[in-house]
Amino acid sequence: MTKPKIIGLTGSIGMGKSTVAAMFAEAGIPVFDADAEVRRMQGPGGELVPAIEAAFPGSTGPDGVDRDRLGHQVFADKAALARLEAIVHPAVAARRAAFLERHADKRAVVFDIPLLFERGGHESVDMIVVVSAPEEVQRARVLARPGMTVDKFEHIYGLQLHDSEKRERADHVIDTGTSLEETRAEVAALIASL
Numbered sequence: 001m002t003k004p005k006i007i008g009l010t011g012s013i014g015m016g017k018s019t020v021a022a023m024f025a026e027a028g029i030p031v032f033d034a035d036a037e038v039r040r041m042q043g044p045g046g047e048l049v050p051a052i053e054a055a056f057p058g059s060t061g062p063d064g065v066d067r068d069r070l071g072h073q074v075f076a077d078k079a080a081l082a083r084l085e086a087i088v089h090p091a092v093a094a095r096r097a098a099f100l101e102r103h104a105d106k107r108a109v110v111f112d113i114p115l116l117f118e119r120g121g122h123e124s125v126d127m128i129v130v131v132s133a134p135e136e137v138q139r140a141r142v143l144a145r146p147g148m149t150v151d152k153f154e155h156i157y158g159l160q161l162h163d164s165e166k167r168e169r170a171d172h173v174i175d176t177g178t179s180l181e182e183t184r185a186e187v188a189a190l191i192a193s194l
Contacts, residue, residue: 005108005194006100008125010116012160013153014142016176016183017131021112023187031110032099034092041091042067051087056080068147075155089119108194117161117169129190130170132163133177 009024009031011017018033025031041048042065052070053060059070074080096111103109110129113121122128133141142153167173174186 004100004103004106005127006125007108007110008116008122008128009110009112009131010114010122010128010166011131011176012138012163012166013114013156014138015131015133015163016141017112017114019176019180020129020131020174020183020187021110023184024110024191027188027191029108029110029191030099030103030106031112032096033112034096035112035114037092037095038088041088041095048087048091052084055083055087108191115160117166118159122169127171128169129172129174130163130166131174131176132167133175135163137177138163 009017009021021031040046044064046064049060049064052065056070056073059066059073074084111125116122142148172190174183176183
């Protein structure tokens with residue numbers, strides 16, 4: 001049995017990656033959303049809540065992990081961030097493996113991973129698709145998000161590989177600085193080429 005082609009979908013914050021992932025899903029390509037899995041595992045009753053509370057006291061409550069409180073504990077502390085990642089990343093990897101097993105009969109699957117290059121995930125995919133938009137579009141999208149500040153944006157931006165480098169390392173770039181129809185056509189063309 002052949003395994004599905006694994007498409008690594010990535011893009012910096014505010015580039016439209018979630019929109020493109022939804023387009024793949026609408027076209028029948030299963031999508032593993034790493035961020036959504038993390039939110040589930042950190043939500044009410046989530047499997048990671050006890051370990052995160054033990055490592056970062058006061059960072060959880062009845063609704064699971066309080067992202068703001070946890071963020072304050074890891075925001076500017078690389079060692080704390082590394083401790084958090086040591087809890088989260090193995091759990092996400094296990095969920096991703098189970099997803100791949102469930103969809104072993106598909107021709108392709110998408111791994112939607114925001115930090116694909118930054119965390120070495122690019123080595124475990126067959127094709128890298130980078131979602132990109134002009135920098136001014138990115139900034140406007142991110143700063144329009146509820147609770148987002150310029151400082152938060154700059155911090156997240158600083159943790160991510162620059163868009164130009166991602167584009168350079170991509171097998172395919174999907175431009176989301178255009179209309180939704182044009183982006184959807186790019187996604188459809190890519191799927192047709194698989």
